[in-house]
Amino acid sequence: MDASLLTITPGAAEPIYRQIVEQLRRMIAGGQLPPGELLPSVREVAGFHAINPMTVSRAYSLLEGEGLLERLRGTGMAVAQRARRARSEAERMSLLEPRLHDLARAARELELPAGRVLRRLGELLEDGE
Amino acid sequence: MDASLLTITPGAAEPIYRQIVEQLRRMIAGGQLPPGELLPSVREVAGFHAINPMTVSRAYSLLEGEGLLERLRGTGMAVAQRARRARSEAERMSLLEPRLHDLARAARELELPAGRVLRRLGELLEDGE
DNA sequence: CCACGTGTATTGTTGTATTGATACACATGG
DNA sequence: CCATGTGTATCAATACAACAATACACGTGG
Numbered sequence: 001m002d003a004s005l006l007t008i009t010p011g012a013a014e015p016i017y018r019q020i021v022e023q024l025r026r027m028i029a030g031g032q033l034p035p036g037e038l039l040p041s042v043r044e045v046a047g048f049h050a051i052n053p054m055t056v057s058r059a060y061s062l063l064e065g066e067g068l069l070e071r072l073r074g075t076g077m078a079v080a081q082r083a084r085r086a087r088s089e090a091e092r093m094s095l096l097e098p099r100l101h102d103l104a105r106a107a108r109e110l111e112l113p114a115g116r117v118l119r120r121l122g123e124l125l126e127d128g129e
Numbered sequence: 130m131d132a133s134l135l136t137i138t139p140g141a142a143e144p145i146y147r148q149i150v151e152q153l154r155r156m157i158a159g160g161q162l163p164p165g166e167l168l169p170s171v172r173e174v175a176g177f178h179a180i181n182p183m184t185v186s187r188a189y190s191l192l193e194g195e196g197l198l199e200r201l202r203g204t205g206m207a208v209a210q211r212a213r214r215a216r217s218e219a220e221r222m223s224l225l226e227p228r229l230h231d232l233a234r235a236a237r238e239l240e241l242p243a244g245r246v247l248r249r250l251g252e253l254l255e256d257g258e
Numbered sequence: 259c260c261a262c263g264t265g266t267a268t269t270g271t272t273g274t275a276t277t278g279a280t281a282c283a284c285a286t287g288g
Numbered sequence: 289c290c291a292t293g294t295g296t297a298t299c300a301a302t303a304c305a306a307c308a309a310t311a312c313a314c315g316t317g318g
Contacts, residue, residue: 015276026238042295052278057296074285074294092239096246099232104253106228109155110221114254117225118247124233125243144305171265181307186265203264203315260318267312278301285294 001033003040003048016051020059028068028083029092037079039069130162132169132177145180149188157197157212158221168198168206 008019027033040048042056060077063069070080107117137148156162171189175182189206192198199209236246 017276022235023238026235030238030240032238032240041293043293054279054296055277058276060295071295072285074287076294089241089245092241093245093249095239096232096235096241096249099228099235100246100250100253103225103228103232104250104256106155106225107254109152109159109161110224111159111161112218112221112225114251116218116222117229117254118251120222120225121229121233121250122243122247124229125236125246127233139306146305170263172263183266183308184306187305189265200265201315202313203317205264262316262318264315265313268310270308272307273305275304276302278299280298280300282297283295286292288289288291 001037001039003045006045006049008049008051010049010051017055017059017062020045020056021062024059024063025066025068026095028079029087029095031087033079035079035081035083038072038075039077039079041076130166130168132174135174135178137178137180139178139180146184146188146191149174149185150191153188153192154195154197155224157208158216158224160216162208164208164210164212166208167201167204168208170205 006020006023008016010016012019024033024039033039039060042053042060045051045056046053060069064071064077068080068083069077072078103117107114135149135152137145139145141148153162153168162168168189169177171182171185174180174185189198193200193206197209197212198206201207232246236243
């Protein structure tokens with residue numbers, strides 16, 4: 001995997017390390033990062049995005065704690081073999097649930113018709129592919 | 130409006146004052162809080178939710194700065210009259226856009242089929258009403 | 259008139275989160 | 289064998305959020 005595949009926004013409200021964590025978590029769960037895949041080194045990511053190596057390391061460590069990454073000493077970090085599990089559609093869906101709830105609540109408070117929200121989301125989901 | 134209508138989660142990642150700000154902003158844009166509506170006093174909200182009065186005051190001040198609330202001296206805060214504008218469906222929709230983009234991106238990284246996401250969101254939107 | 263209820267300014271303290279700078283231990287691989 | 293590249297432990301700096309305790313300015317309403 002290449003460092004350029006990560007999207008990092010230093011100025012955002014969401015902390016950098018968490019941007020990395022959640023992005024990688026989803027890409028692993030989704031299968032874009034298969035088990036065994038080697039991740040870019042902390043210094044590589046840090047250099048490319050002009051951030052601190054420790055910030056990247058922190059993200060990697062958290063994912064290692066979750067069992068999603070493996071430390072290959074002297075080589076780097078790789079997607080763990082046992083990370084292949086937890087890949088049923090239902091399980092991936094559960095990672096999206098909190099965001100869905102927040103969205104539904106916001107839409108309700110805005111008194112927006114369900115149809116309109118669904119239609120717009122449909123468009124955005126198409127655009128990506 | 131009653132203090133119990135606000136949903137506040139002290140332990141959440143999102144700071145309390147911003148939870149209040151965004152919630153009120155949406156309820157005003159959505160029309161649940163019509164112009165002239167009197168808000169609960171800072172001490173009332175603070176007491177009910179066991180938080181600091183200054184935290185509530187901070188949220189109110191920010192909304193006053195946006196022109197959404199009006200200070201009625203000696204009485205409290207009320208939804209501003211001129212807040213009625215900016216209420217077209219398109220405008221309310223725009224408040225939801227960032228969240229929609231995030232969701233679409235997450236769904237893509239999770240490799241979830243659009244249909245499934247849309248169906249689930251549909252359910253959640255129904256439940257609310 | 260004046261007690262009471264508004265919001266707010268002020269000051270200080272506490273806890274936490276985030277990021278950064280530096281130095282270190284370790285395995286690889288020519 | 290040792291230069292090079294891994295990740296990371298440690299400490300510090302900074303910023304932010306929230307709380308606490310006052311005191312204040314102001315209008316309402318009995």
